[in-house]
Structure formats: structure tokens, C-alpha cells
Amino acid sequence: MIILDRESAKPLYLQIYQHIRDEIITGELEEGRRLSATRRQADNLGVSRNTVEQAYLQLCSEGYLENRRGSGYYVKHVDMSLLDSDTVSRKLQAFHRERPENRKFLYDMKYGNCHTENFPARKWRRAMEAALTEAVYGKLGVYGDNCGDWELRSYLADYLDRARGVKCSPDQLVIGSGTQQLAGILCQLIRPERCAIEEPGYDGVRHVLENHRIETAPIPVGAGGIDLAALRREKAQAVYVTPSHQFPLGEVMPIQNRMELLQLAEEQDFYVIEDDYDSIFRYTAKAVPSLQSLDRKGRVAYLGSVSKALAPSLRLAYMVLPPELKNRYDMWFSEYHNTVPSLMQDTLRIFMAEGSWEQHVRKICLANKRKHDLFAAKLERGLGPGFQVRGKGAGLHLIIESDHLTTEEMIVKCQQQGVNVYSMEKYFAMGSSRNLIMAGFGGIGAARIEDAADRILRALKTDD
Amino acid sequence: MIILDRESAKPLYLQIYQHIRDEIITGELEEGRRLSATRRQADNLGVSRNTVEQAYLQLCSEGYLENRRGSGYYVKHVDMSLLDSDTVSRKLQAFHRERPENRKFLYDMKYGNCHTENFPARKWRRAMEAALTEAVYGKLGVYGDNCGDWELRSYLADYLDRARGVKCSPDQLVIGSGTQQLAGILCQLIRPERCAIEEPGYDGVRHVLENHRIETAPIPVGAGGIDLAALRREKAQAVYVTPSHQFPLGEVMPIQNRMELLQLAEEQDFYVIEDDYDSIFRYTAKAVPSLQSLDRKGRVAYLGSVSKALAPSLRLAYMVLPPELKNRYDMWFSEYHNTVPSLMQDTLRIFMAEGSWEQHVRKICLANKRKHDLFAAKLERGLGPGFQVRGKGAGLHLIIESDHLTTEEMIVKCQQQGVNVYSMEKYFAMGSSRNLIMAGFGGIGAARIEDAADRILRALKTDD
DNA sequence: GGGTATTTGTCCGTATGTATG
DNA sequence: TCATACATACGGACAAATACC
Numbered sequence: 001m002i003i004l005d006r007e008s009a010k011p012l013y014l015q016i017y018q019h020i021r022d023e024i025i026t027g028e029l030e031e032g033r034r035l036s037a038t039r040r041q042a043d044n045l046g047v048s049r050n051t052v053e054q055a056y057l058q059l060c061s062e063g064y065l066e067n068r069r070g071s072g073y074y075v076k077h078v079d080m081s082l083l084d085s086d087t088v089s090r091k092l093q094a095f096h097r098e099r100p101e102n103r104k105f106l107y108d109m110k111y112g113n114c115h116t117e118n119f120p121a122r123k124w125r126r127a128m129e130a131a132l133t134e135a136v137y138g139k140l141g142v143y144g145d146n147c148g149d150w151e152l153r154s155y156l157a158d159y160l161d162r163a164r165g166v167k168c169s170p171d172q173l174v175i176g177s178g179t180q181q182l183a184g185i186l187c188q189l190i191r192p193e194r195c196a197i198e199e200p201g202y203d204g205v206r207h208v209l210e211n212h213r214i215e216t217a218p219i220p221v222g223a224g225g226i227d228l229a230a231l232r233r234e235k236a237q238a239v240y241v242t243p244s245h246q247f248p249l250g251e252v253m254p255i256q257n258r259m260e261l262l263q264l265a266e267e268q269d270f271y272v273i274e275d276d277y278d279s280i281f282r283y284t285a286k287a288v289p290s291l292q293s294l295d296r297k298g299r300v301a302y303l304g305s306v307s308k309a310l311a312p313s314l315r316l317a318y319m320v321l322p323p324e325l326k327n328r329y330d331m332w333f334s335e336y337h338n339t340v341p342s343l344m345q346d347t348l349r350i351f352m353a354e355g356s357w358e359q360h361v362r363k364i365c366l367a368n369k370r371k372h373d374l375f376a377a378k379l380e381r382g383l384g385p386g387f388q389v390r391g392k393g394a395g396l397h398l399i400i401e402s403d404h405l406t407t408e409e410m411i412v413k414c415q416q417q418g419v420n421v422y423s424m425e426k427y428f429a430m431g432s433s434r435n436l437i438m439a440g441f442g443g444i445g446a447a448r449i450e451d452a453a454d455r456i457l458r459a460l461k462t463d464d
Numbered sequence: 465m466i467i468l469d470r471e472s473a474k475p476l477y478l479q480i481y482q483h484i485r486d487e488i489i490t491g492e493l494e495e496g497r498r499l500s501a502t503r504r505q506a507d508n509l510g511v512s513r514n515t516v517e518q519a520y521l522q523l524c525s526e527g528y529l530e531n532r533r534g535s536g537y538y539v540k541h542v543d544m545s546l547l548d549s550d551t552v553s554r555k556l557q558a559f560h561r562e563r564p565e566n567r568k569f570l571y572d573m574k575y576g577n578c579h580t581e582n583f584p585a586r587k588w589r590r591a592m593e594a595a596l597t598e599a600v601y602g603k604l605g606v607y608g609d610n611c612g613d614w615e616l617r618s619y620l621a622d623y624l625d626r627a628r629g630v631k632c633s634p635d636q637l638v639i640g641s642g643t644q645q646l647a648g649i650l651c652q653l654i655r656p657e658r659c660a661i662e663e664p665g666y667d668g669v670r671h672v673l674e675n676h677r678i679e680t681a682p683i684p685v686g687a688g689g690i691d692l693a694a695l696r697r698e699k700a701q702a703v704y705v706t707p708s709h710q711f712p713l714g715e716v717m718p719i720q721n722r723m724e725l726l727q728l729a730e731e732q733d734f735y736v737i738e739d740d741y742d743s744i745f746r747y748t749a750k751a752v753p754s755l756q757s758l759d760r761k762g763r764v765a766y767l768g769s770v771s772k773a774l775a776p777s778l779r780l781a782y783m784v785l786p787p788e789l790k791n792r793y794d795m796w797f798s799e800y801h802n803t804v805p806s807l808m809q810d811t812l813r814i815f816m817a818e819g820s821w822e823q824h825v826r827k828i829c830l831a832n833k834r835k836h837d838l839f840a841a842k843l844e845r846g847l848g849p850g851f852q853v854r855g856k857g858a859g860l861h862l863i864i865e866s867d868h869l870t871t872e873e874m875i876v877k878c879q880q881q882g883v884n885v886y887s888m889e890k891y892f893a894m895g896s897s898r899n900l901i902m903a904g905f906g907g908i909g910a911a912r913i914e915d916a917a918d919r920i921l922r923a924l925k926t927d928d
Numbered sequence: 929g930g931g932t933a934t935t936t937g938t939c940c941g942t943a944t945g946t947a948t949g
Numbered sequence: 950t951c952a953t954a955c956a957t958a959c960g961g962a963c964a965a966a967t968a969c970c
Contacts, residue, residue, distance in 0.1 A: 001751075028625075112606075112607055113606050114606075116604050116605045119600065121596075132585075132592070136580055136583060139777060141577055141579055141775055141906075142578075144777060162465055162500070164465060165467060177805075178801050180800055184648065188676070191677075203799050204801070208800075212652070212676075287465075289465055293465060311604045312606065312801070313603060313607065313807065314807070333671070336671065337642055337668070338779075341641075442605075
């Protein structure tokens with residue numbers, strides 16, 4: 001931004017000239033870039049067009065700029081090898097930091113990725129265009145409901161009841177842009193000093209808690225989910241759990257444990273945050289009803305999202321608040337603007353209204369079941385006795401445990417075969433000595449699953 | 465969700481039958497709704513299709529359902545006037561809370577609204593379609609950069625430099641879904657115990673601070689913006705200001721005060737949060753460079769958004785972090801997912817890349833200047849000596865102060881004329897006895913401004 | 929693909945203050 | 950003291966290039 005000093009003895013056109021010349025020399029204005037039109041520049045600076053023109057013409061005559069009638073003034077190439085003052089190099093360093101480039105692998109098995117072959121592109125596009133059209137005649141210009149579009153919440157409440165047994169009115173639903181954002185709101189609603197979390201567990205939410213300066217109490221996870229005896233001893237004011245498919249180990253919390261957890265929540269007066277992130281992907285048994293559906297005392301806040309079923313980049317999640325927390329939300333968040341673009345909300349609403357949502361959920365569940373079965377079978381058959389495949393039967397990832405290779409060794413070997421698999425270290429708040437790697441198959445196309453599995457087998461079975 | 469008890473003596477088909485019948489009676493399943501197909505329902509419940517069919521047929525024979533071959537089972541009309549048990553009424557109450565209806569006015573002059581006549585619908589749509597097409601071939605399925613799309617940040621850095629004098633590399637930029645969300649992140653980065661705010665000031669951010677349990681210290685606003693002497697005494701660890709156009713009073717912080725504020729920030733070692741929410745709408749003088757542009761010590765975090773220029777419902781904002789805070793962001797927020805849908809980011813990127821952004825900014829500024837001039841002139845000429853019009857020359861709202869009518873009286877009178885104007889009470893953390901109303905003209909079409917102004921004049925000038 | 933509105937550089941004249949002779 | 954030349958700044962009219970439909 002050019003700042004003019006009208007008191008200065010230096011003429012205005014010279015001030016403009018020098019400023020632009022400096023920017024060209026330092027490289028801030030790159031070769032080929034078009035300058036602001038004289039009129040616009042003049043408006044911005046509050047001077048006459050001719051004043052700007054004078055500066056531009058001066059730069060032209062000195063070879064910094066090139067003028068194209070009817071088009072604009074463009075920066076010409078300047079050989080900077082001649083001048084090399086401190087200022088130049090310092091400025092260059094400040095302004096031209098390069099774009100960070102991350103290494104590419106043939107297959108990236110990052111958890112959470114989601115292959116676009118399954119995305120209902122045509123239907124979604126149609127719904128989005130309808131939403132845009134309807135938005136232009138109205139709600140584009142207003143801040144919507146702070147809880148999210150009422151109709152969308154209505155559809156969601158309906159769906160959640162049928163699919164997950166979640167009983168709620170649309171009033172209890174809050175739309176948000178991701179589990180982490182909603183978890184942040186929950187931190188501010190519940191205000192616990194200590195929150196129990198699963199160990200290992202979802203690091204995304206752990207960081208949210210820590211950033212809200214809430215002490216986290218990692219509770220080990222057993223075959224039945226979080227260890228309830230340990231939880232009882234912790235006496236935390238909240239607990240974050242993933243009962244339908246424990247992240248990342250994959251255990252399902254049995255009904256007895258669920259009842260016991262709710263009982264404990266009532267006894268010790270804490271809130272349960274139920275993250276149902278993965279629940280639609282169950283490939284063996286039928287779906288387990290949510291914790292929330294068993295809750296009679298209003299101790300459960302339920303979290304869900306469309307990231308896994310549709311696409312993570314849509315950034316649309318929802319939570320069901322028990323009445324007490326909803327009251328606090330209405331009190332403390334009434335002046336908040338909902339963070340989800342109305343276009344996204346409307347698109348999903350239209351998508352759900354025409355029945356495409358449930359259709360898609362069914363379809364993608366099947367697609368992932370096929371991928372899962374293929375992937376699991378290949379790995380189980382192919383890996384020798386020194387390996388264990390964990391977390392089968394649900395979700396979008398598998399875990400490989402080795403009794404002789406370290407995590408680091410496994411990752412490097414897989415990467416050498418072009419497959420990027422991941423350490424599970426970050427899911428352990430207190431660290432772990434187990435040799436685990438995580439392979440998410442959500443982002444791999446159905447046709448490539450076998451190849452990816454083969455490469456992993458090749459990587460892990462080589463002796464060296 | 466239907467939960468079956470396989471241990472029970474009650475037959476499975478009866479359990480299903482009763483559950484659905486209850487839902488129909490309570491109204492949870494509305495007339496005309498299609499039930500899940502028997503195959504799907506059977507899969508979900510883990511029973512045979514015949515079991516489900518048995519239940520459905522029973523319901524048909526009792527008149528609850530209607531079966532259409534090749535289509536499905538549909539809920540028939542049920543006369544509920546006959547039955548009226550407690551259960552029914554309780555359930556009805558719980559599930560069918562009515563959609564909240566808010567009263568409509570001819571003109572809603574809520575601050576922040578934004579008329580869609582100014583929205584570049586065609587260009588935006590085109591950019592969005594391009595973004596969707598490009599997304600389907602890739603990044604739809606992945607969680608993007610936690611700071612936001614790199615290219616978009618690059619364009620933004622460029623624009624901010626030219627338009628607002630903000631000097632930053634794309635690395636310092638963080639994309640977020642609204643000023644409040646970004647302010648929340650700043651709370652967690654700066655972690656102040658006390659934060660000074662303007663009095664009156666933007667309540668949205670005040671609530672964010674309070675919800676992060678940060679004590680707020682309201683500092684009065686004078687002709688030159690926030691009162692620096694009072695701020696000095698406060699000894700807060702952060703201050704939130706709107707220097708380019710104080711919200712809501714409209715004062716511009718002069719250059720001396722800006723320097724002094726930065727000086728003070730250095731002396732007392734606090735951070736300045738600069739919210740540049742409105743800066744493009746200056747109708748008289750040329751734009752004032754931002755505080756950030758004067759900052760040499762890395763004490764300023766700069767906030768901006770596209771809500772006012774494009775549309776509030778897009779939910780896209782950005783902040784420029786000084787290096788120290790950016791380091792903390794990289795440390796503490798590395799595992800966060802960005803909350804802005806990549807589709808929105810890509811759309812804006814494409815929109816900016818083709819130059820439409822700056823073109824639009826200029827256009828909308830002119831459009832709003834016309835509206836502002838018309839509105840201000842009408843009010844100034846029409847209102848009698850007992851009224852003052854404040855906040856002219858910039859922004860998207862005007863303030864009317866009365867020396868004989870209370871705020872409440874003014875609002876009611878205007879509403880009677882079909883114009884909804886707003887109290888400014890919520891902007892005063894400590895309350896105010898002044899008689900002020902706020903009229904935002906952003907959401908009113910250019911052709912309607914005069915009528916809206918006339919109605920306000922009629923409302924306020926009637927004697928009764 | 930061709931007509932049209934807009935954007936853009938270009939050129940013109942004018943006003944003002946200052947230095948010069 | 951006055952006339953002149955020059956530098957600086959401003960606004961309007963025109964034509965070429967461009968974007969849009």
C-alpha cells in the first residue's frame with residue numbers, strides 16, 4: 001500500500017514512482033504483473049489520474065514498466081544481479097518464502113482420507129446448484145440461525161433417530177464445521193477442569209481440550225472400550241469416548257459397559273461426550289445403538305459428522321446437546337454466528353430431502369465393506385506369524401502390529417514400496433512401546449486396494 | 465431406531481410392529497412418509513425380511529400403513545383425537561416442537577445484512593463450478609492445510625498489502641470461518657487473563673472472550689478511538705480494537721493514536737487484535753492504512769473477512785499472525801483441521817485469480833456509498849433538531865440519537881412503520897443511558913433506501 | 929461469433945505556485 | 950515589479966482493447 005505524505009517537499013508523483021520502483025527492485029512486484037489502473041490507483045491514493053500517470057510514465061521511460069493501451073501497465077524484467085544492497089536481500093527473504101512441498105507417495109493411507117470415486121458428484125452438484133439459486137434470492141445476505149438451518153436439523157434429527165437411535169428434537173441439534181469445532185464449544189459449555197479421554201484415543205480432540213487448558217486424564221482402553229474402573233477413580237468432570245468403534249483400536253463398547261458408564265456419569269455428575277465418528281461403517285454385525293439413546297438423565301452430548309460418509313472437506317458436523325447444555329448454549333452463544341456456510345447447509349438439506357443421503361450412506365458402506373474385506377483378507381493371509389491385523393470388522397482403517405519390526409522400520413519399508421502408512425504414536429498421550437502402524441483404506445480406490453496390500457506385504461516380508 | 469430384545473418372550477415381529485405403531489401414534493412418523501424397505505430394515509435389525517414384512521403387513525391390516533407395489537410402505541392418516549394417553553402427549557411435545565417463527569418486517573435494518581443485488585452471482589457460480597470440478601479430481605477427499613489453501617493465502621497476502629498496507633507472507637495467514645472463530649483461536653494463542661475491549665464495541669468478540677473465561681476490561685471510546693490513557697492504566701495482556709472504523713460508533717483512530725497504541729503495546733508487552741471488519745467502506749477520505757502496517761515489533765494480529773464485501777453466509781475470514789503467535793499456532797494447532805470447506809476456499813481463490821475480487825470490492829463500495837449518501841442525506845434533512853445522525857462517511861450503518869425519545873420508543877415507532885431498527889444496548893458492556901438506534905442499510909436494496917428512510921422519518925416525527 | 933458495455937491508456941487543456949531574468 | 954518558463958496537480962474527452970452476453 002502506497003502511503004503519500006502531502007506535507008513533504010517531495011512531489012506526489014515522485015513518491016508514487018519511488019515506491020513502485022522499490023517494489024520492483026525488491027521483487028515484491030514480479031515480472032509480468034499488471035499494476036493497478038491509473039484511475040483506480042488515483043482513487044485509492046486520493047490524487048488525480050494524471051499524477052499517477054506521470055509516475056507510471058516515468059517508470060516506463062526508465063524501463064521498469066511497459067504500457068499496453070487498453071490493457072494496463074505491466075512490470076518488465078529487471079536484471080537485479082547488478083544491485084545487491086542489504087535492503088533488497090532482506091525484503092526478498094521476507095516476501096518470497098516458497099510454497100511448502102510435501103512428498104508424494106503412490107498410495108497415501110492417511111486416516112480420514114476418502115476416495116472421490118465414491119462421492120455422489122452429480123447429485124451433490126445438482127443439490128448445490130439448487131441451493132445457490134435459492135440462496136441468491138435471500139439468505140445469502142444474512143447470518144443464519146446460530147444453531148444451523150432449522151430444516152437441516154430437522155432432517156438430521158430424523159435420520160439420527162432411525163439410524164442411531166438418537167432421540168432428539170431439532171432444537172437440541174447444533175451444526176458446526178467439524179468435530180473439533182464442536183468439541184471446542186462443548187469445552188466452553190461444560191467447563192470441566194479435568195476431562196477423561198481414551199488412551200489411545202483421537203488426538204484431534206485431545207488437542208482441543210489442551211488448548212482450552214483442560215487437564216486430560218488418559219484412561220486405558222480394553223476389549224470393552226474405556227476402562228470403567230479406572231474412569232471411576234479419575235473423578236473427572238467429563239469424558240470423551242468413541243463407544244461405537246473406539247478410535248483407533250476399533251473396540252465396540254458392549255451394552256453392559258454403556259449402562260455402567262451412564263450410571264457412573266450420574267453418580268459422579270459428569271458429562272459424556274460421545275463421538276460417533278465412524279458408526280455407519282459396520283461390516284459384520286448390525287449397528288449398535290448410540291450411548292445417547294440409552295441416556296435418560298441428559299448426561300450425553302452426541303457428536304457426528306458427514307466427513308467420513310461424504311467427504312472430509314465439506315466441513316459439516318453436528319452435535320446433540322442434552323437440555324441443560326442446550327440452555328447454556330442459548331445463553332452463552334446466542335450472539336455467535338454459525339460457522340458453516342449456508343450454502344453447505346442448504347446443499348446437504350436438499351440432498352437429504354430427496355433421499356440421496358441415506359441412499360449414499362448405504363452405498364458407501366457397502367463399497368467400504370468390500371474394500372475392507374479385500375484389504376483385511378490380503379493382509380491376514382499374506383503376513384507371517386510375526387504380525388497381527390487389528391481393528392477388523394468396522395471403520396476405514398486397519399492396524400498392523402509386529403512383534404519384531406519397530407514402527408519406524410515398518411513405515412520406512414512401506415514407504416519404499418510407495419505406500420505411506422502412519423505411526424500411531426500421536427494417539428497415545430502417554431506413549432507406547434507397541435509396534436503399530438495404521439493403514440487407512442478410505443482414500444484408496446477400490447481397484448487399487450489389492451495393489452496397496454501387496455506392496456505392504458512385500459515391504460514387511462522382506463528379510464534384511 | 466428400533467432396538468430388539470432377542471431374550472424377550474415377545475416375538476420379534478411384534479416388537480417391530482409395536483415400535484412403528486407407537487411412532488405413528490405419537491406423530492414421530494408423519495403421514496405420507498415412506499418406511500424403510502423391508503430388505504434394508506431387515507439388514508439394519510439383523511432379522512429376516514419376512515419378520516419385517518410380517519410386522520408391516522400387520523400395520524397395513526390395522527390401517528396404519530398402505531403398501532404400494534414396487535414403491536414401498538407409506539404411513540396413512542391416523543385420527544389421533546381418539547387416543548390421548550400421557551405418553552402420547554409427552555412424546556408429541558418432545559418431538560414436534562414447532563419451528564421458531566420470527567416476525568417479518570418490510571425492511572430489516574439489522575447490521576451485517578447484505579443485499580444480494582450486489583452479489584456477483586454469475587461469476588461466483590462459475591468459480592464455484594470450476595472449484596467443484598477440480599475438487600472431484602482430488603482434494604475433496606482429504607483434509608487440507610490447517611492454515612487454509614496456500615494459493616488462496618498467497619492471493620490474500622497480496623491483496624492485503626495493496627489495499628490495507630498489511631505486510632505479511634502467506635505463511636502468516638490463517639483462513640477461518642468467521643471473525644469469532646479466529647478470535648477464539650487468538651484467545652488460545654495469546655491466553656490473556658484480561659483483555660481490554662472497546663466500550664461500546666463488538667459484542668460478538670466480547671462473548672468469545674467471556675466464553676474463554678478471559679476477563680474483559682471495557683475502555684471508553686472517544687473521538688480518536690479507544691481511550692489510550694485508560695488503556696494504559698488497565699494493564700491488560702491483550703486489547704481488541706477496530707481502528708479503521710470503530711464499531712459501532714464509527715470513529716477513525718488517527719495516526720498519532722495508532723503509534724501511541726503500538727508504543728504502549730511494546731511497553732506493557734501486550735498483543736493488539738486489530739479487527740479490520742469494515743475497512744473497504746470508506747466514502748469520504750481515502751483508506752487509512754492498517755495498524756498492522758505500522759507494527760514493527762510483531763504485536764498486532766490482524767483480522768478480516770469477506771462477509772461484508774461478498775456475503776456473510778460464505779463464512780470466510782482470515783487473520784495475519786505475528787511470527788511469535790504463528791509459531792505457537794504451528795505448535796498447538798498442527799493437528800487441527802481447517803474449518804472452511806475447501807470448496808469455499810477454492811471458489812474464492814478462483815474468484816480472486818481472475819481479478820473479480822478487487823473489481824467487486826470497488827463496485828460494492830460505490831454501491832454502498834450511493835446508498836449511504838442517500839440515506840444520510842434523507843435522515844439529516846428530515847429529522848428535526850431533537851435528533852442527531854452519527855457514524856457518517858463510512859461503513860454500512862448509521863446511528864440516530866434522540867434527546868427526547870427513548871431507544872425503546874424509537875424502535876417501536878419504526879417497527880410500526882414496517883422498519884426494524886435495532887437497539888445498541890448489547891454493544892455496551894456496562895450499559896448506557898443514551899437514546900440510540902442503529903439502522904444498517906447493507907441489507908436494503910438501492911431502490912428501497914429512500915422508502916426506508918421516509919418510513920423512519922414518519923415514525924420518529926409523529927407526535928403523540 | 930458478433931454486437932455492446934466497460935475498462936484502459938492517451939491526449940488535451942487548465943490552474944496554481946515557484947523560480948528566473 | 951513584472952513577465953516568463955517550468956514543475957506540479959487536476960479533470961475531461963477520446964480511442965483502443967477487453968470482457969460479457
